[in-house]
Amino acid sequence: MSHVPDLLPLDVLRTTFGYDDFRGEQGAIIDHVAGGGDAIVLMPTGGGKSLCYQIPAMVRPGVGVVISPLIALMHDQVTALENVGVRAGFLNSSQNYDLQRLTEQQATAGELDLLYLAPERLDLARTQEFLDRLTLSVFAIDEAHCVSQWGHDFRPEYLKLSVLGQRWPDVPRIALTATATPSTRREIAERLGLQQARTFVASFDRPNISYRIEPKQQPLKQLLTLIRSEHDGDSGIVYCLSRKSVEATAESLVKQGIDALPYHAGLPAGVRSANQSRFLREDGVVMVATIAFGMGIDKPDVRFVAHLDLPRSIEGYYQETGRAGRDGLPATAWMAYGLADVVQQRQMIDRSEGDAAHKRQLGQHLEAMLGLCETLRCRRQLMLDYFGEPSEPCGNCDTCLNPPTPWDGTVAAQKLLSTVVRLKRERNQRFGAGQLIDILHGRRTTRVEQWRHDQLSTFGIGTELTDLQWRAVIRQLLAAGVLAVSPDGHHTLEITDASWPVLRGERPVPLREDAVVRAGSTRKRTASAATKGPAAATELSAEDRELFERLRTWRAETARAAAVPAYVVFPDATLAAIAQHRPANADELFAISGVGAKKLDSYGDAVLAVVIGRDGDRLITTPTPG
Known part of the structure; x- marks a missing residue:
């Protein structure tokens, strides 16, 4: 059932979180979920996924329930929300009975906007009965790729989350993940009962x-x-x-x-x-x-x-x-x-x-x-x-x-594969990379002489490449499936079906020239190597950078006193913007991206004191959000 909110999402973004505009698909996702629609959201890490469920939970009546596998981080997540003025809580095994009861009472009394739960807790009958007594605004399923059998963070408890749509069919659901192939997306939709949900796929590009x-x-x-x-x-x-x-x-x-x-x-x-x-x-x-x-x-x-x-x-x-x-x-x-x-x-x-x-x-x-x-x-x-x-x-x-250029590794591959074939056919032996390279270099080591490998026809035919170069060749042949690791547990190598076309000259073998480590080669410095120091400060003038460092010192002391992560106070990007724009009053500070009303009230005096170079005076009187 759709709800026309008293608060507009953009107002919440600006006043609570301190940002002027939504990024990419954020606005469309938030409008869809705030209007009562289900969604599957694929957005890269750092793309702003959390706002996609936090703001709908704030503009819809009731409490939003966030299903998260991250028990160890729930406290920090809730602290960060409280720091910007969002009413948030969590229920997990790290709390004693009294704290859990207090959180439940706050949710029942309508005093929470967001409640974080682990999937294991949601599976309890007692928890489901507790949620039945609440007005629920939205269900957010964070780290939704955990539902995938092929995912690298598989959590079997996620397979039971289809209960959300079955037990509370009128509550919109939003499943979010930072990475999912098309097959994983389909699995998320099927296992969570979100086949009819609208799918939003943000750009996975992180150009920074x-x-x-x-x-x-x-x-x-x-x-x-x-x-x-x-x-x-x-x-x-x-x-x-x-x-x-x-x-x-x-x-x-x-x-x-x-x-x-x-x-x-x-x-x-x-x-x-x-x-x-x-x-x-x-x-x-x-x-x-x-x-x-x-x-x-x-x-x-x-x-x-x-x-x-x-x-x-x-x-x-x-x-x-x-x-x-x-x-x-x-x-x-x-x-x-x-x-x-x-x-x-x-x-x-x-x-x-x-x-x-x-x-x-x-x-x-x-x-x-x-x-x-x-x-x-x-x-x-x-x-x-x-x-x-x-x-x-x-x-x-x-x-x-530093664009790599291909080189024709066909002959090198044939020499290596021929050595593997001869060891198998003539001696019924398999060896690892080190012994193969010694044979190709014609080295009469103790092992070479012990196994009479100096009598192979390929002995000494690979002196044109160094050890590192031969290792690069072997690595690339393994990557291409032209060579395989034997299942004997001894790191020995064997040929594959794809080896024969190479040996017969029917398949060329292009290799990366940069992987063949050339003596005396140098590497260009990348864009990120060109400067040192915090990334946020690299574009600042020397004077602004000095202020940025003073702000970071203030932030570290403030965070330590409050026992919160430094970024919960302000991230580097916000401090850099403050250092660059040097706000002189509350309105100018409030205009900085990342400064919301709650943070202005909590930290405004201290920040302006650092910027202006004064201590102890009351610098903020009446904040004027808007």
Whole structure:
């Protein structure tokens, strides 16, 4: 049943959240849901998804219920809403009985605009009976990709959320996710009973993120170079595949003077919580984590996301890199990728549980990810194509800034494949990359002589390429399916059906020249490497930048005193705008993007004191929103 709101969504946006206009599809989504319609919303991380359900919940009568898997972050989400004047609460296992009862009483009395629940709690009969007693404005299903069996964050509890439409058919529902292929979108609609919902697909493009993938040689040293040359003092996330590598990487960064913390599921819950809290609340902390960390992280000023291991899918990679630059300012998505990553991921698929169809699906995800790593095209263009969005080259990724050129790797591939074939046919043996390269280089090592590999006809025929170059060739052949990892668990290599056309000269093998690491080659600096310091400050004059840093110092003290993340006070982008425009009174400060009525009332005096250089005086008298 539709409702004509007393408040207009645009009024709420301006007065409560401090923004002048909706972005992209936000306005259309909000009008549709506020009018009582169901929606499926696909919008990139940092695109403003939360406003798409928060504002309808505020303009419709009753309380909006947000279904979120992010129990550990609900407190921060609610605190951020309260900080802009939204009446919000949550119910989860972190609260004692009295707090839960108080929240329920507030919801029943009509004192909440938004109530956050985990899907497990919604499944309880008691919770459903409690919701029956409320006037409900909207149901928001956040992180809706968790419903997908093929999703990287699958939560079986999400499969029961079709109850929302069945039990409360008159309450509009909105399902939101930051990443979903067309097949995942269909699965979301089917499993949530949203087949008739209107689907909104925002652009998946995040032009402020510079995507870069480079050959893995000394990954920790490469990571240190990235941080020190481009992101010194910035907040960032480093993803590793294993718990062991998370802890080793965090320890190494700390030894190099970088404020780094580990995060993985094997750490005690208290340690995980404390590390996450420090990352959210402090500037310049680097979180080293497995993919157990990050979903729902609202920290807007993460300036880089680095991967030291190959992600399993483009969906996962896109979601993880999307945690950088949520404030729209320049950010870096960097990955070191090597031969061992390909071998490891292939073996993980072979050992994974599930039937042949499941393994085939995992293989398709990996092949798409390898295609992104080895592409000659614009990386952003390839990713957007994967999500069904045509685009032009971005001019901001490494393949645009330093275009790779193909070289004819057919002969090199034939030499390598011939060696693999001869080992199998003549010796009934399989070996890994190191032994194959030694044979091609003609090295009479102990293992070569032990196995009499110096008697193979391919011994010494590959001296034109270095070890690193041969490893790049092997990696690209694995990515193309022309070479395979044997399922013997020993990282040995074998030919595939696709190998024979190459050996017969019927199929050319174009390879990336930049992947063949050339001695003396240099890399152009990217746009994001050209400046140092906080991204928000890079366009400021020296005088404005000095004010920006004073505002950040004030913000850090204010956030610490209130025990909230710094961005809950103001994000960097808002502080930079204040430093640039130097408001002299309440009206001018209220005109800055990101300054709503509640924040003007809470922080206006202090901000103007920093800007004007005065302390203690009452500078704001009567705020004039509008």
